[in-house]
Amino acid sequence: MDxxxxxxxxxxxxxxFEPRIMAFVCNWCTxxxxxxxxxxxxxxxxxxxxxxxxxxxxxxxxxxIKAFENGADGVLVSGCHPGDCxxxxxxxxxxxxxxxxxxxxxxxxxxxxRLHFSWVSxxxxxxxxDLINNVTDExxxxxxxxxxxxxxxxx
Amino acid sequence: MARIGVFICQCxxxxxxxxxxxxxxxxxxxxxxxxxSCNYKFMCSSPGQEMLKEAIxxxxxxxxxxxxxxPHMHEKTFRKxxxxxxxxxxxxxxxNIREQCSWVHHDKTKKTGTVKSNDLTRMTIERLKRNxxxxxxxxxVNKRALVIGGGIxxxxxxxxxAEGGREVILVEKEPSIGGNMARxxxxxxxxxxxxxxxxxxxxxxxxxxxxxxxxxSEVEGLDGYIGNFxxxxxxxxxxxxxxxxxxxxxxxxKCPFKASSEFELGLNKRKVIYTPFPQAVPNxxxxxxxxCTMIQKGKCGVCAKVCGPKAIDFEQTDEIVEEKVGAVVxxxxxxxxxxxxxxxxxxxxxxxxxxxxxxxxLASSSGPTGGEIRRPSDGKVPESVVFIxxxxxxxxxxxxxxxxxxxxxxxxxxxxxxxxxxxxxxxYVFYMDIRAGGKRYEEFTRRAIEDEGAMYLRGxxxxxxxxxxxxxxxGADTLSASQVEIEADMVVLAxxxxxxxxxxxxxxxxxIGYDRYRFYNEYHPKLRPVETVNAGIYLAGACVGPMxxxxxxxxxxAAASKVxxxxxxDEMAREPIVxxxxxxxxxxxxxxxxxxxxxxxxxxxxxxxxxxxVRWNARVNEGVCQGCGVCVAACxxxxxDLAGYTDEQVYAAIxxx
Numbered sequence: 001m002d003x004x005x006x007x008x009x010x011x012x013x014x015x016x017f018e019p020r021i022m023a024f025v026c027n028w029c030t031x032x033x034x035x036x037x038x039x040x041x042x043x044x045x046x047x048x049x050x051x052x053x054x055x056x057x058x059x060x061x062x063x064x065i066k067a068f069e070n071g072a073d074g075v076l077v078s079g080c081h082p083g084d085c086x087x088x089x090x091x092x093x094x095x096x097x098x099x100x101x102x103x104x105x106x107x108x109x110x111x112x113x114r115l116h117f118s119w120v121s122x123x124x125x126x127x128x129x130d131l132i133n134n135v136t137d138e139x140x141x142x143x144x145x146x147x148x149x150x151x152x153x154x155x
Numbered sequence: 156m157a158r159i160g161v162f163i164c165q166c167x168x169x170x171x172x173x174x175x176x177x178x179x180x181x182x183x184x185x186x187x188x189x190x191x192s193c194n195y196k197f198m199c200s201s202p203g204q205e206m207l208k209e210a211i212x213x214x215x216x217x218x219x220x221x222x223x224x225x226p227h228m229h230e231k232t233f234r235k236x237x238x239x240x241x242x243x244x245x246x247x248x249x250x251n252i253r254e255q256c257s258w259v260h261h262d263k264t265k266k267t268g269t270v271k272s273n274d275l276t277r278m279t280i281e282r283l284k285r286n287x288x289x290x291x292x293x294x295x296v297n298k299r300a301l302v303i304g305g306g307i308x309x310x311x312x313x314x315x316x317a318e319g320g321r322e323v324i325l326v327e328k329e330p331s332i333g334g335n336m337a338r339x340x341x342x343x344x345x346x347x348x349x350x351x352x353x354x355x356x357x358x359x360x361x362x363x364x365x366x367x368x369x370x371x372s373e374v375e376g377l378d379g380y381i382g383n384f385x386x387x388x389x390x391x392x393x394x395x396x397x398x399x400x401x402x403x404x405x406x407x408x409k410c411p412f413k414a415s416s417e418f419e420l421g422l423n424k425r426k427v428i429y430t431p432f433p434q435a436v437p438n439x440x441x442x443x444x445x446x447c448t449m450i451q452k453g454k455c456g457v458c459a460k461v462c463g464p465k466a467i468d469f470e471q472t473d474e475i476v477e478e479k480v481g482a483v484v485x486x487x488x489x490x491x492x493x494x495x496x497x498x499x500x501x502x503x504x505x506x507x508x509x510x511x512x513x514x515x516x517l518a519s520s521s522g523p524t525g526g527e528i529r530r531p532s533d534g535k536v537p538e539s540v541v542f543i544x545x546x547x548x549x550x551x552x553x554x555x556x557x558x559x560x561x562x563x564x565x566x567x568x569x570x571x572x573x574x575x576x577x578x579x580x581x582x583y584v585f586y587m588d589i590r591a592g593g594k595r596y597e598e599f600t601r602r603a604i605e606d607e608g609a610m611y612l613r614g615x616x617x618x619x620x621x622x623x624x625x626x627x628x629x630g631a632d633t634l635s636a637s638q639v640e641i642e643a644d645m646v647v648l649a650x651x652x653x654x655x656x657x658x659x660x661x662x663x664x665x666x667i668g669y670d671r672y673r674f675y676n677e678y679h680p681k682l683r684p685v686e687t688v689n690a691g692i693y694l695a696g697a698c699v700g701p702m703x704x705x706x707x708x709x710x711x712x713a714a715a716s717k718v719x720x721x722x723x724x725d726e727m728a729r730e731p732i733v734x735x736x737x738x739x740x741x742x743x744x745x746x747x748x749x750x751x752x753x754x755x756x757x758x759x760x761x762x763x764x765x766x767x768x769v770r771w772n773a774r775v776n777e778g779v780c781q782g783c784g785v786c787v788a789a790c791x792x793x794x795x796d797l798a799g800y801t802d803e804q805v806y807a808a809i810x811x812x
Binding site: 031035039052061070088089093 | 255259260261262270271274278668732753782784785809812
């Protein structure tokens with residue numbers, strides 16, 4: 001696992017650090033918004049890998065831990081705006097869970113700048129582009145998530 | 156070991172220009188479980204699909220990953236192709252390397268796009284490995300429909316469904332069907348007499364062998380899900396036996412007491428035993444219990460004495476009936492904003508200030524004045540009438556922010572009706588804008604202004620008050636930039652159209668959404684305008700928002716066609732993306748039940764052989780479940796999973812990251 005981490009982190013050409021971002025998005029708003037960014041031929045940082053779920057309400061906080069465990073330097077969760085959920089209230093569940101999870105992460109000492117939450121609708125391609133660029137820049141500044149990897153070695 | 160085939164699409168140059176599909180294909184061959192991999196110019200084309208099918212057969216593939224455009228584009232296409240090659244369609248997954256890769260990363264060296272495509276495809280392969288074949292779920296459909304609301308939209312829906320060969324239950328709150336349209340005099344833009352076009356439809360609905368009408372009844376509750384609803388209907392006591400009553404009307408004639416008529420909007424009185432209007436369907440009177448001295452004090456009983464068939468029954472009570480249906484059409488219509496709050500217009504205080512629907516009654520030949528325009532206070536024929544538009548509409552501060560849509564048209568119609576009946580009379584209209592979008596609508600308003608002599612004044616009215624038997628209207632004419640004062644005999648307010656009182660309560664009973672004005676929400680305002688979030692419940696007419704008769708009728712027919720499509724098969728097939736419970740491990744904490752937005756989770760009792768309850772567990776009703784997965788994340792014991800998006804699949808995808 002560690003070897004894989006090293007090989008992938010070093011993938012950038014100039015030898016600088018390129019963060020790996022995992023995005024958990026809902027099928028109806030954010031995934032479609034990301035599609036629209038493509039259809040509109042916008043450009044954004046390539047660091048993100050999307051995992052599509054039906055609804056942000058489906059997101060188990062353990063998914064986020066698992067992402068970090070697999071070498072993500074930052075995690076993004078994004079779904080429909082409040083009130084727009086395809087499943088009427090799934091995003092409210094996600095939001096409530098997120099708030100509790102976030103404070104737990106803070107408690108255990110994870111830098112919250114590695115965790116991002118957003119609402120991106122199916123028409124907000126530009127917001128998606130900005131979001132990815134901003135999250136990537138912020139996480140790049142933080143550097144590789146060495147603390148987590150260190151933690152794992154301690155076990 | 157899995158036997159997975161990977162197909163990388165070049166999409167002409169759409170993908171190939173920034174992704175080296177050949178290299179991706181070669182890379183994927185190294186992934187354990189992949190037995191075949193290739194790239195191709197256009198996977199979605201017929202030759203592309205043929206190649207896919209052949210590869211499935213030739214290499215005995217048990218799973219397929221297509222790296223191409225967004226699954227929102229061609230997932231269905233490829234799943235169908237797989238199905239025709241004998242592979243379970245849900246064993247086909249799409250990796251999105253166009254919209255979310257080649258189109259957004261413009262690196263012409265292809266390096267960025269290739270690396271990312273590798274990752275996305277690999278994640279999808281791992282996800283697919285943990286994927287189980289799924290079967291479409293079949294749900295039996297009870298082919299009877301419930302229509303709530305007997306206005307024109309509901310009548311149209313009921314007639315269309317019945318004509319389509321299915322039974323319909325039509326529930327109407329009032330003693331007669333007909334709704335607001337029955338109140339109208341003539342209709343724009345053709346000036347058809349409303350009753351002349353409506354009453355035949357009402358009679359047709361009454362006589363139709365497949366339509367059962369419950370008047371004076373309300374929906375108390377709805378259980379179940381698409382195809383299998385149980386509805387509880389409260390039949391309010393009419394105190395008249397519907398089987399025995401012949402509709403002769405003797406009781407109405409002899410009843411000595413009167414009360415204000417709801418149908419005439421307070422412009423006239425009716426008897427305490429009454430039908431709302433002469434053409435009522437069904438033609439069976441009801442007793443207005445709060446005003447009946449026999450029911451309240453035990454004195455009178457004249458109606459019972461004169462009734463030949465002995466149909467009067469003072470002991471009758473409300474009755475709850477249950478009906479089983481497969482689909483519901485909600486068509487509860489609208490009402491007008493109670494305008495007492497518009498003190499500056501004198502409504503409710505000045506007798507000769509009335510609203511648009513009251514004017515309809517004055518103009519109607521079956522109305523309180525027999526079709527003569529006479530003002531309510533003294534019965535005088537008004538020499539001038541002022542019509543004020545946008546009363547409450549487009550006025551966030553005092554009313555509602557939306558446009559009530561039909562007022563411009565009916566006000567133009569009112570000015571014409573007035574002119575046709577009072578030739579020497581003068582109509583004035585205060586308006587904000589004229590909104591006459593619709594077939595022959597603009598021509599109609601032009602006719603009112605140019606041919607029928609209505610004086611249109613662009614501006615708002617500040618005050619309406621009485622002076623010497625006249626109603627004085629003060630307002631602004633912004634086109635001539637002057638203040639105007641008109642001494643009129645009568646004022647008609649085009650008050651805002653609002654949702655029915657109690658619309659929110661009904662929505663909660665049905666589990667459908669509504670907006671801040673309590674108008675019902677469509678599933679999608681443009682593409683699914685007659686569906687609701689609760690599958691099997693459809694919308695028609697002005698309960699969705701202000702609309703005119705042609706729109707309400709179209710929507711009624713549209714809802715009916717949705718119902719008939721649902722009823723066209725004995726069973727309904729639906730996507731198998733639903734949650735399931737591992738019942739052996741469920742500890743019945745009911746977190747899932749609380750979280751579920753659709754009430755799709757039920758409590759299941761487990762009994763031993765002695766019939767004693769040994770434990771409880773959760774069960775997912777597959778007919779109701781929409782597959783959001785909120786319950787899965789809520790479950791503490793991790794015993795609920797979502798087919799197609801199982802925890803295992805998601806973890807596999809994350810691990811391949």
